[in-house]
Amino acid sequence: MTLTWTEQAAALLNIHLTEAQAAQFDLFAADLAVWNERVNLTAITDLAAIQVRHFLDSLSIVQAGVLPDGARVMDVGTGAGFPGLPLQIAFPHLEVTLLEATGKKIAFLDHIISSLGLVNARTVQARAEEAGHLPEHREQYDLVTARAVARLPGLAEYMLPLARIGGRCIAMKGATAMTEAADARQALAVLGGRLVGVEAVTLPEVDEPHYLVVIEKIAPTPAVYPRKPGIPTRKPLRG
Ligand code: SAM
Numbered sequence: 001m002t003l004t005w006t007e008q009a010a011a012l013l014n015i016h017l018t019e020a021q022a023a024q025f026d027l028f029a030a031d032l033a034v035w036n037e038r039v040n041l042t043a044i045t046d047l048a049a050i051q052v053r054h055f056l057d058s059l060s061i062v063q064a065g066v067l068p069d070g071a072r073v074m075d076v077g078t079g080a081g082f083p084g085l086p087l088q089i090a091f092p093h094l095e096v097t098l099l100e101a102t103g104k105k106i107a108f109l110d111h112i113i114s115s116l117g118l119v120n121a122r123t124v125q126a127r128a129e130e131a132g133h134l135p136e137h138r139e140q141y142d143l144v145t146a147r148a149v150a151r152l153p154g155l156a157e158y159m160l161p162l163a164r165i166g167g168r169c170i171a172m173k174g175a176t177a178m179t180e181a182a183d184a185r186q187a188l189a190v191l192g193g194r195l196v197g198v199e200a201v202t203l204p205e206v207d208e209p210h211y212l213v214v215i216e217k218i219a220p221t222p223a224v225y226p227r228k229p230g231i232p233t234r235k236p237l238r239g
Pocket of ligand 1: 099127158
């Protein structure tokens with residue numbers, strides 16, 4: 001018998017969604033499909049694929065065990081809300097900030113947040129290179145997440161300035177996870193990060209490898225980082 005995606009969330013990730021939460025995910029998927037016709041939000045349009053590749057994949061962050069009650073989470077380059085919005089729906093006690101540079105995507109996220117009544121979620125329209133210098137965001141977050149935003153050496157410069165000391169960053173990566181982690185060694189050292197580990201994630205009926213690259217913030221990020229918009233990815237910190 002094939003399991004529904006919510007049964008898979010329970011079996012694989014020990015996440016038990018209520019009927020109300022499952023209904024919130026259904027609404028999110030329906031609105032994603034409607035908005036995707038006029039705003040470019042996702043290449044994945046089939047409902048079953050959205051449930052596995054967007055919802056379950058986003059929730060797989062729990063494998064890293066970093067979501068205590070009330071944790072402040074910043075999702076960098078969230079796009080249509082991944083992984084931040086599924087985490088907020090599944091764990092309403094989190095305080096999730098969705099950071100995104102594109103106004104049309106922010107409009108979609110604001111619509112979803114208000115129609116699902118996600119009172120602990122908020123959006124910020126900015127580039128990570130700018131948000132990382134604002135006192136209300138710099139070193140404020142217990143967990144900083146990112147999926148499909150940039151290669152890790154540049155991405156680390158987006159993420160680490162936002163994490164508090166003792167907090168974590170989790171970059172969701174595919175087959176290049178190990179290489180990117182090795183290439184980011186110097187960037188992590190400069191920015192106050194330490195690689196904790198690279199954890200494999202298994203998703204049902206998904207062949208490509210998925211990994212969580214887990215980084216701990218162990219020292220303050222020097223004030224000059226992040227550099228100006230575009231520089232972290234164009235000239236990533238190297239040894
Ligand atoms: N994280 C989402 C996902 O996995 O479905 C979206 C991935 S999409 C490929 C990358 C997103 O990151 C885009 O929406 C883009 O606007 C945003 N982005 C890229 N660089 C950024 C930056 N420096 N600051 C803020 N957002 C950024």
